[in-house]
Structures are given as C-alpha cells and as structure tokens.
Amino acid sequence: MKKIAVIGAGSWGTALSIVLADNQHEVRLWSHREEQAQEINEHKTNKKYIPDISLPNNLKGYSDLQHAVEDAEAILLVVPTKAVREVCRSMRPFIKNDQTTIHASKGIEPETHKRISEMIEDELGDHVREHIVVLSGPSHAEEVALRQPTTVTVSSYNIKAAEIAQDLFMNENFRVYTNEDVVGVEIGGALKNIIALGAGISDGLGYGDNAKSALITRGLAEIARLGTKLDANPLTFAGLTGVGDLIVTCTSKHSRNWRAGNMLGKGYVLQDVLDQMGMVVEGVRTTKATYQISQKLDIDMPITEGLYELLFHEKEPKKVVDDLMNRGKTKELEDLSSFL
Numbered sequence: 001m002k003k004i005a006v007i008g009a010g011s012w013g014t015a016l017s018i019v020l021a022d023n024q025h026e027v028r029l030w031s032h033r034e035e036q037a038q039e040i041n042e043h044k045t046n047k048k049y050i051p052d053i054s055l056p057n058n059l060k061g062y063s064d065l066q067h068a069v070e071d072a073e074a075i076l077l078v079v080p081t082k083a084v085r086e087v088c089r090s091m092r093p094f095i096k097n098d099q100t101t102i103h104a105s106k107g108i109e110p111e112t113h114k115r116i117s118e119m120i121e122d123e124l125g126d127h128v129r130e131h132i133v134v135l136s137g138p139s140h141a142e143e144v145a146l147r148q149p150t151t152v153t154v155s156s157y158n159i160k161a162a163e164i165a166q167d168l169f170m171n172e173n174f175r176v177y178t179n180e181d182v183v184g185v186e187i188g189g190a191l192k193n194i195i196a197l198g199a200g201i202s203d204g205l206g207y208g209d210n211a212k213s214a215l216i217t218r219g220l221a222e223i224a225r226l227g228t229k230l231d232a233n234p235l236t237f238a239g240l241t242g243v244g245d246l247i248v249t250c251t252s253k254h255s256r257n258w259r260a261g262n263m264l265g266k267g268y269v270l271q272d273v274l275d276q277m278g279m280v281v282e283g284v285r286t287t288k289a290t291y292q293i294s295q296k297l298d299i300d301m302p303i304t305e306g307l308y309e310l311l312f313h314e315k316e317p318k319k320v321v322d323d324l325m326n327r328g329k330t331k332e333l334e335d336l337s338s339f340l
C-alpha cells in the first residue's frame, strides 16, 4: 500500500483515484476548492464530476497541497493543460526528488508548443525527468469509475518509472501497458481531441458513419505525420494512445470534445458551447497549438487547419467539410508510409 497524491479532483482525477483506492493505496485527492474536499470526506461523493458513485473509504479529500504531496510516494497530476504550470509551481516547494510523478492530462500548450511532460520538467526541474510518467489511452472517466474494462498505456524515458506506475494502477478492470515512446504517447493523446471535435461537428451537421470513419482514418494519418516529424515511433499511433483513443473519443457520448463539436455542428457559437460544457474541452487549445506547429514545421494537416479556421476564424462548419472534400488529389499510402 502506497501513499499517492492525486492533484486535480475533476472527472479523470476522481476516476483514477478510484482505481488506486481499489488497489488498496492511501489516496489523497487534492482539490483547489475546499468545499469539494469536504464533500469528498463528508459525503464520499464528487457529484459535479462523477455523479452517483460512492467513493471508497481509503480515498480522502485534501485542500492543503503540502499535506497531500509532501510524503506521498507517487504524485498523479491530472488537471487541465491550462493549469499544469500553476499547479506544478505551487507543488514545487513540497515535493521530493524521487517521487514518481505521473500525469494523465492530454494537451499541448499553445504559448510554447510544449507537451505536458515538458511543461512539468520546466516547472519542477530537469532532475524529475527520469521520474515522470505519462498515462494515456482510451479511457472515459465515467466508465473507469464504474469499473468497466479499460486499457491504458504508461510511458516514461525511464522504463523503471513506467513499471512503477503500471504496478500502482493495474487491476482486473484496468489493464496497463508500458511504452517507451513518450513523444508518441503524448502527441496521440493530445491530438485525438482535435479529431474528436471534428467527428462531433460532422455528426452535428447530420453526416453519417462514412464521414466519421474518414475523419478517424485521415485524422490518424495527420497525427502520425506530425508525430513522426517530432521523433515519435510511428507504431505508437497504431496503439492504444493513437488509434485506440481516437476511436473512443470520436464515437463515445462521454467525450466532451465530441459533444462540443456536435454543438458547433448544430450551429452554436464556441463560447456558448464552452460555457455549457462546464468541463474542460482540451481540443480547442490543442487545435491552436497544433495548427501553429504544423505551420512552423510545414506539415500538411488539413483537418487540423479546417478546425482552426472554424474555431478561431468563424469559418462555417459546412464550408470546412466542403473544402476538405475538394482538396487536390493525393495518394493514400504517402501518409501511411510513416507507419513502416
């Protein structure tokens, strides 16, 4: 049994805390809101994010960051990408050099074009690199909290750190694989949210399964194109954190990115959509970051570009689809060669 601090008491932090508590760890779920920590302790619930689930007794709410992290053997960081730097800065005075720091967030920072593990390293220092682990894969919090079968991948530059994380989380409902390709795992997890927005838009416009399948497949091609340019292993995109997460996010009613896209396809404006969601929709900021990276590195990413125009320049959803369908001729296998 280990002491584990889970930083971020939203949907995913709470669901992963349940997995860790089921594995008999002492789980400290930290919230930046005191009343939420109180709700967790007094009512054993987190109604806003995981309704109808009773939280285990070995999962306690914390609102004091120092108490949550200082003698924890592992830290799980699971806040929206936008909050990663701020939370790391607040944690920095209290953490020890040898704590395994796992993150489960999915995004790219638009201001710096950095992945989450790079942001953590920036804020906590280079020495933490060998203790940082990424946890990613097709895993909606709603299903994990119900203990439904789920598979994820943990990735680190240091395989021993990945194996520590694998041991912490693995149980009969939650199967954990290791993968040493940190770049590919983080890029796949972040960029699938762009394509999920697109899949939601397509459904919102009333298009069918053919269009969605095209988005998933061609979306995967452009994710792999960017990822391999950034030195990811192309095969990672054929795995859980690539095509696996794309499928679950583009096809599930649980996906906030799909739901946001669906509303956009039905004609709602972006700010109204985000206001109504009440939870993080990572794909919006990741679209901006990825579009900028693709421009800088001269990588063809037509779906991402279309989404960027729609989200940030009010291009009509239907016009985005028309323009994608009427691009110049191209060869399918040119893209897929990045998998070889």
Ligand SMILES: NC(=O)C1=CN([C@@H]2O[C@H](COP(=O)(O)OP(=O)(O)OC[C@H]3O[C@@H](n4cnc5c(N)ncnc54)[C@H](OP(=O)(O)O)[C@@H]3O)[C@@H](O)[C@H]2O)C=CC1
Pocket: 008, 009, 010, 011, 012, 013, 031, 032, 033, 049, 078, 079, 080, 081, 083, 086, 087, 104, 105, 106, 107, 139, 140, 141, 142, 278, 279, 280, 282
């Ligand atoms: N939900 C899911 O199924 C999955 C989510 N993820 C990823 O996990 C990350 C977190 O997502 P998720 O839990 O779903 O998001 P939610 O929107 O459900 O929750 C976000 C949580 O972060 C808190 N938060 C926001 N800003 C700050 C801040 N500055 N400091 C401290 N806490 C803050 C929120 O607090 P408050 O309540 O006060 O707003 C809330 O508790 C995202 O990157 C997402 O892509 C990955 C896999 C699955």
Ligand SMILES: O=C(CO)COP(=O)(O)O
Pocket: 106, 137, 138, 139, 140, 193, 196, 245, 248, 249, 254, 255, 256, 257, 258, 280, 281, 282
């Ligand atoms: O990453 C996820 C599932 O793997 C969750 O996706 P959403 O953020 O779109 O809900």
